Amino acid sequence: MRLAVPRWTGTLAVKAxxxxxxxxxxxxxxxxxxxxxxxxxxxxxxxxxxxLSRLQDATEAYEAGDALLPGAAVDPEGLPTxxxxxxxxxxxxxxxxxxxxxxxxxAAGPAEDHHALAVEVDYSQQSGTIAGLxxxxxxxxxxxxxxxxxxxxxxxxxxxRRLHGTARVARRITAGDLDAxxxxxxxxxxxxxxxxxxxxxxxLDTMASSLQSKLLSEQRFTxxxxxxxxxxxxxxxxxxxxxxxxxxxxxxxxxxxxxxxLTEDLLEISRLDTGREKLEVDTxxxxxxxxxxxxxxGTDTEVRIVRDARVETDRRRLERVLGNLVANAHxxxxxxxxxxxxxxxxTVRDHGGGYPEYxxxxxxxxxxxxxxxxxxxxxxxxxxxxxxxxGAALAFANAxxxxxxxxxxxxxxxxx
Numbered sequence: 001m002r003l004a005v006p007r008w009t010g011t012l013a014v015k016a017x018x019x020x021x022x023x024x025x026x027x028x029x030x031x032x033x034x035x036x037x038x039x040x041x042x043x044x045x046x047x048x049x050x051x052l053s054r055l056q057d058a059t060e061a062y063e064a065g066d067a068l069l070p071g072a073a074v075d076p077e078g079l080p081t082x083x084x085x086x087x088x089x090x091x092x093x094x095x096x097x098x099x100x101x102x103x104x105x106x107a108a109g110p111a112e113d114h115h116a117l118a119v120e121v122d123y124s125q126q127s128g129t130i131a132g133l134x135x136x137x138x139x140x141x142x143x144x145x146x147x148x149x150x151x152x153x154x155x156x157x158x159x160x161r162r163l164h165g166t167a168r169v170a171r172r173i174t175a176g177d178l179d180a181x182x183x184x185x186x187x188x189x190x191x192x193x194x195x196x197x198x199x200x201x202x203x204l205d206t207m208a209s210s211l212q213s214k215l216l217s218e219q220r221f222t223x224x225x226x227x228x229x230x231x232x233x234x235x236x237x238x239x240x241x242x243x244x245x246x247x248x249x250x251x252x253x254x255x256x257x258x259x260x261x262l263t264e265d266l267l268e269i270s271r272l273d274t275g276r277e278k279l280e281v282d283t284x285x286x287x288x289x290x291x292x293x294x295x296x297x298g299t300d301t302e303v304r305i306v307r308d309a310r311v312e313t314d315r316r317r318l319e320r321v322l323g324n325l326v327a328n329a330h331x332x333x334x335x336x337x338x339x340x341x342x343x344x345x346x347t348v349r350d351h352g353g354g355y356p357e358y359x360x361x362x363x364x365x366x367x368x369x370x371x372x373x374x375x376x377x378x379x380x381x382x383x384x385x386x387x388x389x390x391g392a393a394l395a396f397a398n399a400x401x402x403x404x405x406x407x408x409x410x411x412x413x414x415x416x
């Protein structure tokens with residue numbers, strides 16, 4: 001079973017703060033241990049030297065038959081068993097233990113008749129010193145870690161804030177706002193150090209400017225070509241109408257009509273690319289509009305109304321979207337073609353070979369073909385662009401049992 005990990009744990013700020021905290025704790029622990037060991041060894045060494053010195057004096061007094069000094073005794077009560085065993089074996093040693101409720105440093109050595117001579121030194125002061133040192137180490141470490149984490153978090157947050165700003169601009173550019181720029185102050189002042197975030201921001205701004213320039217150039221080219229073609233096509237259309245009846249004349253008129261349709265499509269795409277289309281919103285009955293579109297298409301398309309809906313939309317643009325979807329289904333798909341209205345969702349499905357994989361994955365692309373197959377022209381591109389103007393979502397998929405499915409989701413009308 002996989003555990004769900006919160007999204008915030010993946011942020012750079014959290015990772016950096018965690019790393020700084022772990023490193024600070026490790027460094028504080030290492031320094032604390034070193035100081036504790038050093039001071040403890042020094043303190044214990046001094047107490048051991050004092051205890052051994054008193055043991056030497058007590059041994060001399062005991063051997064001379066003099067009275068033992070205070071704190072010295074033969075086989076005293078409370079002498080640790082390991083130290084007693086060591087003394088009885090003929091060796092000297094020291095040991096810290098608790099005696100009468102307080103820390104005591106013991107020193108013991110052999111005495112006559114298989115006895116142990118021992119002295120005790122009060123170790124309370126040294127033990128208190130070590131305990132106070134440990135508390136000071138913990139307190140200072142906590143303060144140092146807190147201050148370091150705050151400073152580190154502040155520094156990391158400044159970097160991540162700039163990264164988030166760069167990411168927001170990148171998303172705006174992806175959504176079509178080619179005027180979006182990061183405008184990092186560091187990139188405008190060459191005297192300031194250029195860190196990695198500034199380099200990324202400058203690269204993104206340069207890329208956006210280059211992309212905007214190329215797209216504007218393509219848009220102007222498309223619009224200019226379409227406008228320039230309208231005049232000769234008007235002349236060709238007039239000349240074709242003067243030709244005598246016959247099969248050649250029908251072919252000429254058909255090709256001229258196709259060229260005029262292509263020119264109008266190019267002009268429509270150029271207008272959509274500029275993003276200056278104006279909506280004429282009204283409330284429409286979706287079922288009635290769908291039937292009207294099918295009648296105008298002159299195709300054998302079945303209309304199914306599962307659940308009718310009233311939507312606020314631009315009727316002309318919506319008719320254009322549905323008309324292009326129906327025309328594409330008949331031109332590139334297979335019968336039967338079914339248009340279904342289910343609330344604010346309209347689907348157009350055929351039973352042909354389905355959409356190409358690139359179209360399902362990346363959406364329609366102008367005049368693209370693969371493997372010698374016939375391309376989808378501009379109809380789906382226009383349908384997608386008009387759907388975006390309407391604020392609707394248009395998705396393309398393939399049915400499990402075969403055929404292409406285009407799904408248009410429209411916003412409900414207010415007060416439905």
